[in-house]
Amino acid sequence: MTALLLRDLRLAVRAGGGFGLGLAFFLIVIVLVPFGVGPGAQTLTLIAPGILWVAALLAALLSLDRIFALDWEDGALALIATSPLPLEGVALVKAVAHWITTGLPLTLAAPVLGFLLNLAPPAYPWLLATLALGTPALSMIGTFGAALTVGLRRGGLLMSLLVLPLYVPTLIYGAEAVRRGAEGQGAGTPLMLMGGITFGALALLPFATAAALRVNLR
Template sequence: MIALLRRDLALAVRAGGGFGLGLAFFLIVVVLVPFGVGPEAALLTLIAPGILWVAALLAALLSLDRIFALDFEDGSLPLLATSPLPLEGVALIKGIAHWITTGLPLTLAAPALGFLLNLAPSAYVWLFASLALGTPALSMIGTFGAALTVGLRRGGLLMSLLVLPLYVPTLIFGAEAVRRGADGLGAATPLLMLAGITLGSFALLPFAASAALRVNLK
């Protein structure tokens, strides 16, 4: 399974922009928001937690359809399915690889973008913590969505429709944690919920994703 993780990371680096693309998208969305809502600092402070989370979520969504589509097109997926790797393990590794290539860079870059949106100083640590805890769930849920739609031509838009409603709880708890941090309130409850969603997703969704993959490979 480590071999698969290494290969996916190598592919992300060499395909040029595997790491960078989601990050650039994140930056652009965050830069566009003040153009849309106006430059008023107080307003930006107010909406910064939500904007940063929504932008991170969309950036994660952007690269989901590549999780299985490339392996499906070149025939790697049936070969992996007949290899000794359990397909559940393949799904888990794909989720982890997606997180390392998108969720992790987003988490690291988010505090810097917080400055652009005039995020309250007390919120930075919560922004970082909530993204660190929450983006793995986004990747794993997305892996499930990608597994459902892997056999479909033009499955990308459909996948967004399937995955976005599943993102609702993660988004709510993530943005709420940052908002509470910005208001100087305790953010432990939403962070714990976020951690719960992430752990639950990693424990259960690989099974659902591999079931979907098996059906799609038939």
């Protein structure tokens, strides 16, 4: 599993499989928002939690179609499926690789970009906590969507339509936790609900992803 993870990380860097792409998109969205809604500090503070989470979600979505695409195109996916490594483990490794190259950079960059949206100082710890806890769920759900559409022509649009509704609960709880943190309220409840989604996705979706891969590899 370690060798597969390192291989996916190298492919992400060499082939442009999302490494840096999501971060650049995240930066562009955050920079453009003040031009669209105006430079009013009060307005930016009000919308900052939602904008940061929406931008992070869309940035994570950009590279999902490449999770299995490269392996499908060169035949490596069929070889991996016949290896001793179970497909459930392959699915989990793919999700971890996607999170390292996309979710982790977004999490680390979000507090810096929060300054551009005049995010309230008390919200920064909650922003880091929600992104660190929620982005693994985005990667795991995205890996499941990528497995469903692997091998399809122009499957990226279909995958987005399948994945986006599954992203909504994580988005709602993440933005709500940051908003409550900015207002000095308790944000433990949405954070725990988000944790339940993440751990549930990591526990269940590798099996669903493996089943989808087996169907598409027949």
